[in-house]
Amino acid sequence: MINKEELRKMVILGQLSDTMLEKLLPLVERRHYEEREYIFREGDTAEKFFVLKRGKILLEQRLSDKMTVSIDSIKPGYSFGWSAMLGGGLEPYSRYTSDAICAELCEVFLIPGEEFQELLENDHEMGHLLTRRLNRVIKQRLVHRTDQFIRLIRKHPDIHNLIT
Numbered sequence: 001m002i003n004k005e006e007l008r009k010m011v012i013l014g015q016l017s018d019t020m021l022e023k024l025l026p027l028v029e030r031r032h033y034e035e036r037e038y039i040f041r042e043g044d045t046a047e048k049f050f051v052l053k054r055g056k057i058l059l060e061q062r063l064s065d066k067m068t069v070s071i072d073s074i075k076p077g078y079s080f081g082w083s084a085m086l087g088g089g090l091e092p093y094s095r096y097t098s099d100a101i102c103a104e105l106c107e108v109f110l111i112p113g114e115e116f117q118e119l120l121e122n123d124h125e126m127g128h129l130l131t132r133r134l135n136r137v138i139k140q141r142l143v144h145r146t147d148q149f150i151r152l153i154r155k156h157p158d159i160h161n162l163i164t
Helices: 004-008 018-027 113-122 124-155 157-163
Strands: 029-033 038-040 048-054 057-062 068-074 099-102 106-112
Touching: 004 018, 018 106, 018 113, 018 124, 048 113, 068 124, 106 113, 113 124
Parallel strands: none
Antiparallel strands: 029 106, 038 099, 048 106, 057 068, 057 099
16 A cells, blocks of 8 residues: 655655645555566557656667667656656657666556546646646756757767867
8 A cells, every 4th residue: 555655755746735645645556567677668658657666767769670778767756657647649748758667676656647637637736736846857858868969969070070
């Protein structure tokens, strides 16, 4: 059985009141995954939002059949699978945009995206708090990816010759 204190330790949920956490609790499911087990794959329908309780998750994108790149790692307390929260049936937001694979044994909280969205629409204060958190996550990931892109460009031999 999952309790409020476990949820409160999750970064995305840490600012929620007891009342808000009590509303959320019935939606949350706990699941364990083995090392190298996929939680979801790029292109899968985004039905669940995830919060990592224990372990490490890698977010990966396939560049080709022969090459996969890790684009991020998720540590305990952090969330992933935001596509389920941005859904509403609009492509590409109703599909996951990367693979989520366990780098080690993982314990994960799963929340059905549609039900979570409905809860947030019915509780405007909770919706506002979580939307602010979501915006921070999106900004951090955008900055991180931009930094990765710029470093890659600077290391490209042809471009390096142009800027030096």
